Amino acid sequence: MIESKNRLFNRFMSKIKHFIASFTNFLKRSIKHFKRPFKEGSKGTKGSYFIMGFGNLYHKQYIKGGLFLTLQLLFLIIFFTNPKVNNTPIGFQAIRNFFTLGTEVGDIFGGLADNSMLMMLFGVVTFGLIAVFLATYKSNIYSSFYSDLRLKEGNKPTTFKEDLAELLDSRFHILLLTPTILGVLTFTILPTLFMIFIAFTNFDREVVPGLNLFEWVGFANFTEIFTGQGEIANRFIPVLTWTLTWAFFATFSCYIGGILLALLINKPGVRLKKLWRTIFILTIALPQFISLLAVQQLLSEHGPVNAMLMQLGILDQPFAFLGQARTAFTARVSVIVINLWIGIPFTMLMTSGILMNVPKDTYEAAQIDGASKFQAFRNITLPYIIFITTPYLITSFIGNITSFNIIFFLTGGDPNVPGSVAGQTDLLVTWLYSLTIEEGDVNIGSVIAIFTFIITASATLLSYRRSKAYKEEDTFQ
Amino acid sequence: MKNKILIMILVVISSVTLYGCSRSKPLVIWVGAEVQDFFQEKMEEYVIMFEEREGRAFPFEVQVRAADTGTAAGTFLDDMDAGPDILTVAHDNLGRLLSGAGAIRPIQNEALIAQIEATNPQAFIDVIRADVQGQSFLFGVPYEAQSLILYYNRNYLSAEDVETWEGIWEVAQTNNVRSLSITGADGFNNSFLVLASDAETGERFVRLYEEGVLENTEFVNDEMISIVRWGQAFFSHPNGARLASDSGWEADLRTGTSLTVIGGAWHFRAAQAALGNDLGVAKLPRFTITEDHAHGSVSPNTVMQSGSFTDTKMFVMNRSSDKLEYLEDILLFLTTPEVQEQSFLRNQTLPAYKNALESFEGMTADTIQGQLILAQLEMFNHGIPQPFGREARFNVFYYQRQAPDRLLAIFRNTNNQFNTVESIIEEMNLIERIWLGERP
Amino acid sequence: MMNQTETHLNPSNKVMLEGMKDKKIKSQSASNRRSTILAYVALVVLSVIWLYPIVWIVLHSFRAEFRDGIFVGIVVSNYFPRSFGLDNFIRLFTMTPFIRWFFNTLFVATFSFIFSTVLVLSVAYVMSKLKFKQRKFFLNIAIIIGLFPGFMSIIAIYYILKSLNLTETLFALILVYSAGSGLGFYVAKGFFDIIPNSLIESARLDGATNAKIFTKIILPISKPIIIYTALLSFTGPWMDFIFARVILGETNREIHTVAVGLYYMVHGSQYADGNQFTMFAAGSLIVAIPIVTLFLVMQRYYIEGVTSGAVKG
Structure with missing residues (x-):
């Protein structure tokens, strides 16, 4: 045990060493890369180090040079004039603001307070702008340097038209990726970074950006969750446990149910397979907010299901299945069962395709050998299905950890726990939603977001290793 | 062919961009859903009145929107710039609205202050008054009561x-x-x-x-x-x-x-x-x-x-509004006893007006609407306005x-x-x- | 990379096996027939369970019940409505901005499906067929980013949109739906992976540019995956609730999408008339008919897409 721990530690250390080494390598290479055009390039290239586009202009690539120059001017203007958006500057002041998160407290007759939220956001944006600028700066130098090299080889520098044409051919990937990269930078990476930063501030329900300031608090929110005495600390472990329990049961119940349903539909002798499949696909096709809200009303105390159960004499008074359930257990079982209704058709679809692909010759051979149907199923069909659907199992486990709709529309997280925002059926993600959107405790919400990310990320890593193993294995038999 | 598609896409993109950016900002008022139509009509009346009085067109389009008065203050504070020019809140939100630099504008129009003080019960005036920098101001214009x-x-x-x-x-x-x-x-x-x-x-x-x-x-x-x-x-x-x-x-x-x-x-x-x-x-x-x-x-x-x-619903003014100069005059019009009476007759709202019981028609127990009003008025003898004043904290402690x-x-x-x-x-x-x- | 299971799909092989099976069925014993009957019974029971809520909501969208002349819109305990009528639809069209919601959603869905489809196919093609230096890097980054559930950063997105002066607009919603869509390229990449490289290489030898290869050779044979991508991105905005709710705000009902609008009919106090379940049912029916039809018609492509994606992991 100790030995293995040591080994683990050593492996970890060597990984770190490796990382440091490759990082220093990267730095060295970058510096070399940066210096080389200056040493070997033309006057134009040297000029590009100071005025962007200089080299291109020198090589008579006027449009390209002009573009670089404009970009440089634009960047410098933005950086030094600090234009204001919603009263908050972007530029070098934004960098300072990123660290202070605002100083002006404002008053009712004067100005508003500094908007800490926007200051943080624009700080991140400014860092991003600088990074983009540095990248353009480098490509400006190399653009000129390549022209130098072409001249040396006896070719002319490329014209702007040729450059554009390249975008459709050898640099086609740049054309195709740029919109996505821009979109992802603005609407995925930037917000994600921003949320991570928020986790280190005291931006809670008592802060209104623009009216009062918030500030950096280091790891206080993290310690609050793990060692604190408050509501959040008390509820974190129960919510996490329930999230994992839910994900486990939701995944496997739908998985088993889906396989059984697929077997049923694909059973030899059953006709109208397409019709049956279509019936079950209906719940996938129907928008979830419709089907879930309908089911919630259907199961509610004065809905038809309760009425039916009472007519049959099973119940003598209405039974609350969901948010108003008397015990957490009832509500939890209910959501898992209702989830079958949503989830089974998915697995059915997945496994239907696979079932049809079960190596039938083996199957038939086994039957001829006298194996019973059940044995054939247990020894051939099942291992095959399990083998081939493991990646799906893991993705659906991750999907269930972050499954928002089911809980939000069915129970809203209830039954309520007195003294806490997080109810008995709240998952990490729905808790996060109520904390940030409804209660305004954005900082704690961000910490929970980070943890959810860590959980899903480690599950995915696992799935990745699994699917790698899968790829390396040529045959499963 | 390919060019045509490209041009089409460009046209679409640019038109969508224009659609997104070229919105002119209307004057927005948030009220409870039950009185939305009523106040929309009142604002139409106001615009006509304004145009007759000033001899010029009212410079904005007016939109009266339904907002849950219970959560309106929170929604508003989430994003003041995107918020309305005037909103309806229950008075107990005053503290939150005044926290930090303050999200709402104190009332400074003398006529409006006079109207508030003349028509409202003292209990309401007490809870909408707050001290800022040693001076006492009224921050809301009550127009409805509720219990x-x-x-x-x-x-x-x-x-x-x-x-x-x-x-x-x-x-x-x-x-x-x-x-x-x-x-x-x-x-x-x-x-x-x-x-x-x-x-x-x-x-x-x-x-x-x-x-x-x-x-x-x-x-x-x-x-x-x-x-x-x-x-x-x-x-x-x-x-x-x-x-x-x-x-x-x-x-x-x-x-x-x-x-x-x-x-x-x-x-x-x-x-x-x-x-x-x-x-x-x-x-x-x-x-x-x-x-x-x-x-x-x-x-x-x-x-x-x-x-x-026993609360009062009141109008407050968004301090970030770029139409501040128009707002107090609008409020003066929307909260007169006459308008409160019309709203009562039509929407069965309980007026904040202190002499409503004696002076309004139809304050009788003959109809279910009349009973509704009378029952609420009776509850005023057995209740208190939410006592949170300008302290945002009290509201948080009590509710949140x-x-x-x-x-x-x-x-x-x-x-x-x-x-x-x-x-x-x-x-x-x-x-x-x-x-x-x-x-x- | 051919999936190894494909080999078992050899058509002639399959036909032969089916034939063998048919013979077997004829010689089936009574117990086999009994199990088939049992299977039918099970399927019928399950179908009833699956269809029950759907039929119920359809029935109640036509419910017209009054009490002392006042329309009753809340959930009731009887499965079949006592009286039928079109009142819900009439009320939906006259008393709520439902028509606006519908066209708002259609507008958003149309644009985001155009943008998303283009982006997804582009990224998938790049990741599958174009070789360049940072390819591996981009792949890894895409996987990691894809792990962060989108709505966790919704507040930040809201403020970014706000500083672009775009909140409470449908355009913002289109932007949010399409911007990150390129990250969902796995299924399409899987599809492109199967296209043999020789096809591309021979085109290159003929002097075609990469752009030409993509538009003239690859796209025409990618109909299934184009339809799959388009289907998902078109139906997405009809199903999404969270982004629409946060970005469009709660008070400006004119610009809501159907999901947000209908949600408030059974939740929250936006409506002075309280819970309006039957109106919700009517609205749901109007939304569901085109979406479900679309799904069922395109079923084949959808199934192909999800199954290939799942098995690859």
């Missing part, structure tokens, strides 16, 4: 039955149904017990931030313990009170599984849809502390009157730190964890500490 009342099913209950909770309870027991559904679990809904007062003397036993001082708060005393114990008996009994079912309180009322509902005027239309002509409206009932619940110095058979927060949930948990006593007086007192002490600002 909790009882909606009941006349199929089962007579007007006498609903005078006491015990009367309702008895009928519920005969029919094996519930006596009461409360519409929510928050501190507003439980005020029928928290604010209960002695029916004879009118003395109220809870103390909440009196005179705007945090320490003037008290929950745990013999009377309140007795009341909470009575509440527990009421909520934990199979024919007593319950939280509305997940079909909604309307369904509870409609199916007769709950005989009554505590609600405000904003629940009226839904209650009427649920019960039709069988709907009755009354002031909140009384209840009697029996020997089982009496604690300490409280003598058994003390009769308590259920209480209610889960004290209401804990109180409801004592009442419901689902897991029998509050069977003993000691455990009730302990939890009540905890609630009191939350009210006083401690984190539990």
